[in-house]
Amino acid sequence: MIELYHSENCPYCQKVRLLLEGRGIAYVSKPVDLCRSTPIGETLKKIGGKIQVPFLVDPERGIQMYESDDIIAYILRNCVPQN
Numbered sequence: 001m002i003e004l005y006h007s008e009n010c011p012y013c014q015k016v017r018l019l020l021e022g023r024g025i026a027y028v029s030k031p032v033d034l035c036r037s038t039p040i041g042e043t044l045k046k047i048g049g050k051i052q053v054p055f056l057v058d059p060e061r062g063i064q065m066y067e068s069d070d071i072i073a074y075i076l077r078n079c080v081p082q083n
Contacts, residue, residue: 012068024081
């Protein structure tokens with residue numbers, strides 16, 4: 001299952017979440033607090049190299065990416081809704 005590192009108030013994150021939820025695509029939510037250090041933020045920095053959201057991880061395909069437009073394109077090409 002894909003994982004999405006995101007911030008609640010980030011408009012770029014919101015458009016990715018809206019796509020996932022609107023298409024019924026299951027994902028693991030990884031909320032990141034951009035104002036303070038947290039374990040999720042540290043994990044994001046370790047795997048992605050920086051604390052920037054949104055960040056998508058698809059462990060089944062070995063994919064990791066930043067940038068909402070790239071994430072959306074990837075989702076549209078590769079993710080199937082869960083029923």
